[in-house]
Structures are given as structure tokens and as C-alpha cells.
Amino acid sequence: MTAVTASHLYYIKRGRGGDWEAESLRDGVLRFGYREAPHDLCARGDWQGVWEAMKTIRGDAGAATRDVNQVRAYYEADEHSIFITFVGGILYWCRPSGPVELLDERSHRRQTAEGWRNTSVNGTLLSADRLSGRLLKVKMFRGTICDVRAGDYLLRKLSDQLSSEVAAAEEAERALMTAIVDLMRLLTWQDFELLVDLVFSTSGWRRVSQVGRTQKTVDLELILPSTAERAFVQVKSQATSAALNDYVARLAEADAYDRMFFVWHTGYIAEESSPGGLILLGPQKLSRMVLDAGLSSWLREKVS
Template sequence: MWWTFTEREVTWVKPDPTCPGERFRKAIAGWRNTDINGTPLKINSLSTKLTKVASYRRTICAVKARDYLLRRINGIEELIVAKASQARTALLEVTIEALQLLHWADFETLVDIIFARSGWNRISVLGGTKKLVDLELEHAVINERAAVQVKSSASQKTLDAYFRRMDATEQFDRFFFICHSPKGRRAPLTTALTFKSGPVAS
């Protein structure tokens, strides 16, 4: 098998063993920049133990990470990647359980902090009882205002009702509906809802 770095990808080809040659070799299926499953072999997704070979300035060299390269071409997930994915899944599951134990006021405070770290500034008082929104936000960079409704639990019917009410106000560019324990399954949005010039997020 022959392989090389081209632009930001790894490209490889499998020579036809029945047609040997010194300068030209026939290949099976031609050059490919994906693994056998069709996943692109992007350099930024590969280990540096392989990509460091790109600094070699001659034509052909030995590859110490040969086994790693073959696993990636054959679409075999690295053991450490599988372990990391399992750990991430477990972390997300525990995080969801922890969120569901929060008091509604603490959950609202957490949502406020997350938006603040994302560049949204709260322009309303945190907490208290409001008819339509829990948080009013503005983003100076994109010059937009957003409404945030925070619910510990909500159904699709509740979500639909808020969409209709927010659409009628025409006061905000975006609407965020935050809920950590939804009831039932949320129906997919078949149409894009907008307030002024911004999309709705939920």
C-alpha cells in the first residue's frame, strides 16, 4: 500500500499485486482520502505520531506508526478513543442526573451563568415571577435581544404555547426554551420560527 499527505488529508492507494512495475503500478480502486467506511482522513483528526512524518522532505521513508495508520485506514477505532467516548457518555449521564436534582432557582442561576459566558448580558432581574420570560438578554456583538424561559419540566404542549406567545410579542430576536426534564418526546420543528430577524432556539 502507498500513502501520502495531500493538503490537509491522508491519501492512500492499494497497488494491484498482479501488475508489478518499477515506475508505474496499477492500483485497485484508485487513490482515496477516506477510510474504508467513507470517513475523511483529515490530518487534524490524526495522531501526531503519524502526522510528524509530513516534515520528512524526501520521497519515501519508514513509518513507525504503521499499525496506527492501518487501523485508521481500516476504520478501526482506537482503544483510547473508545474509552474516552465511554467516559464522556458516563459524564453526561451523571450531569443530567445532577441537573434534575437542582432547585428551579439554582437551575435558573446556572442557565444565566452559561449565557453570560457565551457573551449574552442579562438586562432583567434574575428570579422572581414573570408571565412570559425568566431572563431577558442582549448581545452587543451581534446586536440582538433574546428571551429565555427556564423550566425544570415541560411538555411539547407547553413548548408550543410559548412559541405562539413569543411570536405574538415581536420584542425579541431569539427565544431560548431551557428544560432539563422534558415530558414525553419533543416533536421536530417543521418550519423555522423567527422574531424580527433572528431564528428561534430551543
């Protein structure tokens, strides 16, 4: 996938209180206020003349300079530039296209090359809760348009690229998850049952009862207090497709549970298959849950 590039990166607000938010996203346009800016001078690129006009209006040279910088960015940005904004906790981005239109109410509008997008080039939603504070602090800007200082970071996010530091951390995480799988396979089946119970409890589930227990297999009943959902969990050290199919058949008539889990650490079953709505937690998914629950140290101590 080609990396996203830009000659300039700008943040823009969507009018007072987001007045142009719906129109901008629906019609794929870039709206801008600054009614006082003389459109004819801006269109000609006479920025000294624009500055003088704005100084007369503002009565302050510094304010006029700040105004001209924002107006000029809007007028001169081309398809090599990127504008970003935030709507409902999501980052949107676009590339301006075509000339600036002066509307009747003396606000401005520009078309965009492909409309506003809220995903990276690979389709990852650009949710603000997964963006760095270095980028998010641009929302604190009091004016209308400003440069995006975290430009390198923004382009990496749009391109689905990782920094070297993040890439190294992900590689280390993958190695740790592989080690967790190896450690789980060293547990006794009783300790593996305890590990599964701990994983679910850190997610808010509470054990109600232990329905069945045979060597290397245990059936658990869980409840999620916040929603009163009930779950049935079968825990197996080693699993086969035949064992899974048997479990599915036995639960086909069970209607007392909102969710059903099948958990194991050894044996190959495609974890994505999820037959009959059953949630499969094999070694790969379970290792991630162990890591996220902070149980890797507990696991190491159990087998050391």
C-alpha cells in the same frame, strides 16, 4: 464494517510544492518524480542495477540507498498497500493499482484502485486537527516516500475503531454525562437558570436582559459580541411538547433575534426535531455543554 488492513503503509508527497495535487485528486492517480531512476531496471525489479545507477548519479552510497528504497516502494506497492498524503489540512488515502507508467517528462504515474479518499470507511472526514501528532509528524519527512510508523493508529482511524484507552475514556465520559443530568435535576429552578447562563457565557454569549420570569421559567436575551448576533432563550426546569409548541407560536412573529433556544432538564422532547428553526437543548445536549464548559465541579458543589 470490515476493518481496513494493509501490508504496507506509506506517506507520499505530491510533487514539488504540491504540483500534482489537483491532478492526483481529480484523476485518482499516484504521481511520483525521481526522473533519474532507470525505468526499465525498476520495472524488472533489478534493484541492484538501480542502486548502481543512482550511486553514479548521486556520488554517494547512502543517498543511493535512500533513493532506491523510495523508488522500490512506489514500484512494488500493490492493492494491499495504502498511500496517504495531506491536502488542505485533510488526510487522503488510496491503494495503488496497475503498472507504473513513465511519462514524457520522465515522471511516473500509477492508477489507484478507488481513487483518493478523505474519509474513513464510515464517512468520517479525516481532518488533520483530529489526528494524532504521532501520525502528523510524517509530514516532516524531507524525501518523497516513507513508511508510516504510526501504522496501527492510522488503520484504526480509517476503520473508525477506537483504542482500548480511548474506548474506556468514552465510556467514563458517558457515565459522567448521565450523572450530570441527574445533578441538574436536583437544582432549584433559580440555580438551573444560573447554570444555563454560565454555559452560554463560556461560549461567548453575554446576557443583555431578562425578559420574563415566572416560577420554573425564565426568558433571557443574549448577544454574541463577536458577531452582534442576538438570541432569545427560554429556560424551563420541566418541559412538555405543549409548552414547546406554545413557545414556538409566541416566537413565530419575532424577527428581532438571530437564534432562539429552548432549554430544559426534565421531560421528554426529541432534541433533534428543532421545530421552526428553534435550537433545542435538552438534558443530553446540555450535559455535554456543561462538561465541555468545565462546569461539572460547579454543579456538584451546588447540589452537595
